[in-house]
Amino acid sequence: MSNTIKVVDVLLAIDEVFPFARAFDGDLVGLLVGDGNAAVSRVLVTLDPGLAALARAQELGANLIVSHHPIRFNSFGHYNISHVAHSYPERVLAQALSSGIAIIAAHTNVDVAQMARRYWGDQLKLEHVGPLPGLMTQYGLPGFPVAAEMSDESNPYGEMWTVSEPCSLDQLAASVAQISGRAVKVYGDGQSMVQSLATATGSGGGRIPEAQVAKVDLLIAGEFGYHAALAAVESGLSLIEVGHDASELPLVDMIAAATGLSGDMLQVHKDADLWRSIEAGPSLKS
Ligand SMILES: [Zn+2]
Numbered sequence: 001m002s003n004t005i006k007v008v009d010v011l012l013a014i015d016e017v018f019p020f021a022r023a024f025d026g027d028l029v030g031l032l033v034g035d036g037n038a039a040v041s042r043v044l045v046t047l048d049p050g051l052a053a054l055a056r057a058q059e060l061g062a063n064l065i066v067s068h069h070p071i072r073f074n075s076f077g078h079y080n081i082s083h084v085a086h087s088y089p090e091r092v093l094a095q096a097l098s099s100g101i102a103i104i105a106a107h108t109n110v111d112v113a114q115m116a117r118r119y120w121g122d123q124l125k126l127e128h129v130g131p132l133p134g135l136m137t138q139y140g141l142p143g144f145p146v147a148a149e150m151s152d153e154s155n156p157y158g159e160m161w162t163v164s165e166p167c168s169l170d171q172l173a174a175s176v177a178q179i180s181g182r183a184v185k186v187y188g189d190g191q192s193m194v195q196s197l198a199t200a201t202g203s204g205g206g207r208i209p210e211a212q213v214a215k216v217d218l219l220i221a222g223e224f225g226y227h228a229a230l231a232a233v234e235s236g237l238s239l240i241e242v243g244h245d246a247s248e249l250p251l252v253d254m255i256a257a258a259t260g261l262s263g264d265m266l267q268v269h270k271d272a273d274l275w276r277s278i279e280a281g282p283s284l285k286s
Helices: 007-017 051-060 091-099 119-123 170-182 204-212 226-234 246-259
Strands: 032-033 041-047 064-068 100-105 127-131 134-136 144-146 160-169 186-187 193-199 216-223 238-241 266-269
Touching: 007 032, 007 064, 007 100, 032 091, 032 119, 041 246, 051 091, 051 266, 100 266, 119 170, 119 246, 127 238, 160 170, 160 266, 170 186, 170 193, 170 216, 170 238, 170 246, 193 204, 204 216, 204 226, 226 238, 238 246, 246 266
Parallel strands: 041 064, 041 266, 064 100, 193 216, 216 238
Antiparallel strands: 032 100, 127 160, 134 144, 160 193, 186 238
16 A cells, blocks of 8 residues: 555645645745655654754654744755755755655645644633734734734734633633643743733744734743743733643644554654753752
């Protein structure tokens, strides 16, 4: 059976669930590297298409990586392997080509899908209100709300919710951490009660202005910049930072399911292994 599945078959299967045409302009999705007609030996689905994923694919005998994030190609299109042998993405590209591993990215076409947009709210058993309205900014004037359906671009993947039972910021944060299996970062008064909130995955910290205009109590997203977070808290908007990777790892499962493959043909790599936290330990010897 493995000989009958081609790279393009996996691409089309993903397109059925997460149409690539829905990706944002300029986003690199689809078959980024490789031969669409190559027979697939095994597929590795992962968050990032880096050297670690390539090494793992080789270990597993997988010749197709399906990742959520695209390879960040440089905008000039110069891939001088000898000159920049230690830099990303050139080594990824060189390694993928030399080892015959194809790479498909399913990025913003997944982010905009309802199952991805609603994942965190559904997991937290919140009541869905609707998409977080985007903001139109023009001529340096402050943004004003626009209907989300009019502006998918300015409202990539924020959703608004209300809690079904009263709960404090810290209670909600503990629940988020329980679902993700990782500690979360919380900005705001932990005892304050949360009624309305917005959720976004990945770098959805950019949704702070929209959350402020929507007057929700809390924004849950993948990552926030410190100064943006400070301004949010000063305006009365609490934040829960899940981690860019942790907020999107559930999307890896969704992409894996969309390949239509199972069993031996499908391997899913969901470790968030780019960074880790270290508890305080003894001082270094002087
Ligand atoms: Zn992301």
